[in-house]
Amino acid sequence: MERHVWVLLGWSPQVGAAVTPVGVLGADDHAEIFVEWVPREHTAGRIWRERLAAADPRTLVERMSAWAGTGVAPAVPVEPITVDTALEDAVRAQVDDILGSAR
DSSP: OOEEEEEEEEEETTTTEEEEEEEEEEEETTSOEEEEEOTTOTTTTHHHHHHHHTOOTTTHHHHHHHHTTOSSSOEEEEOOSOSSSOHHHHHHHHHHHHHHHTO
């Protein structure tokens, strides 16, 4: 089973670029998706929330390739930190890593 994990980035007005991690999205071959949002980044994550709310889970991986390269709200594909766990656990581990590196 192939698993995809992306760090979702939102616009930072202070920096003038999309550099704020707002969430982590995971998807696998069975059209299972899971997203975990970074706390207190609701405004910066608005575009991603709108995109994902309207997305079909069966075509999400293909759509992510187009969305990933946008300048205002890109996504960075990453290797999952944990590989032998449930998709939810892999996504949460990535969010924990983001929050830990923000200290």
